[in-house]
Amino acid sequence: MPHSSPSLVTKGPSRVAHWAAVGGLVILLLLLGVFDELILQALTVFWQKSLAAVGLHRQVEALQRQVNGGITKRLLPAVASYTILYLGTCLLLLRVLLPTPAQWRVACQLYASVFAVYATIVLLNKLTGNTVWAYRLSRQLLDFIVSPLPVAGVYVLLRAGYKSQQQRP
DSSP states (O other): OOOOOHHHHOOTHHHHHHHHHHHHHHHHHHHHHHTHHHHHHHHHHHHHHHHHHHTOHHHHHHHHHHSOTTTOSSOHHHHHHHHHHHHHHHHHHHHHHOOSHHHHHHHHHHHHHHHHHHHHHHHHHHHHTOOHHHHHHHHHHHHHHSSSHHHHHHHHHHHHHHHHHHTOO
């Protein structure tokens, strides 16, 4: 008889709590995606007021002018905050879904690798003269990362690999 994953063997209230957490995180991801414009507007207002309060508004505006419009036209701290919120929710969902610490580490390594590729594209593009195709590529990569698709893909791949390892004699 093949061994089941620990998260699926659990009975009773802890299993209900587990799947309630999964459902809650999925709903949160959907809401973050549906209301992204509203959330980004609220974060922009928050960051503008916060930066003005500490006297850093001009420095952020100067940095913002240096950013190619192909990457973002929004306030960088607002975009970074939204990205961290969305990715944090994605990673938390994967942590709840994946039964072993090894799978969790692999998921984190995959996300970190994609971000390293993104950062490399952006840096190389800056060094080579701001080519439009590189900005578009980096933007598409970032849009892909900040979506539910990688969560689903990583989950399916890691769960399938975990089951095939358990079925070996």
